[in-house]
Amino acid sequence: MRNFFSFLIFVAVLASCANKEKNAFDSVMELEAKLMQVQDTASDVELAKEVLEAYREFLKTYPDTERKPEIFFKSGEILKGLGANLQSAQAFHRVHTKFPDSKLAPLALFQQADCFEIMHQRLTAKNTYEEFMERYPNHPYVEQAKGMIRLLHFSDEELIDQFQK
Secondary structure (H helix, E strand, O other), rough: HHHHHHHHHHHHHHHHHHHHHHHHHHHHHHHHHHHHHHOOOHHHHHHHHHHHHHHHHHHHHOOOOHHHHHEEEHHHHHHHHHHHHHHHHHHHHHHHHHHOOOOHHHHHHHHHHHHHOOOOOOOHHHHHHHHHHHHHOOOOOOHHHHHHHHOOOOOHHHHHHHHHH
């Protein structure tokens, strides 16, 4: 009987911890929702930084959360919106290397390549797009990655000429 009560207490503690994590995550998502209502992340830098800090605090409080890939990915998106492309690429890299089985891993690798392209690191972008195509040959973005690689060979002037035709 004593073991049964110990077991019930253990289950209650686990449920309480899960509820605390869910409530904390819901609070972060509410803050994130405010940012998503803004047309351009860069137009509300303070709110974007607040969301990033909320992500950090959540991960600090719940280091074993299953939501890590999602939070790192969302951090990458926000950082990219702020123009912090190197930090964004690092966040996306973390998703596809530390959580390769995550449903976000393929898109994180694709987004990382895009960050390199934005930073004018064309060779690194090309290599990352090629890695994406190799690792995820059936992903819906493979054709887009091929197109991005073709565009990497053009200078800025050549790209402008192509789009003006």
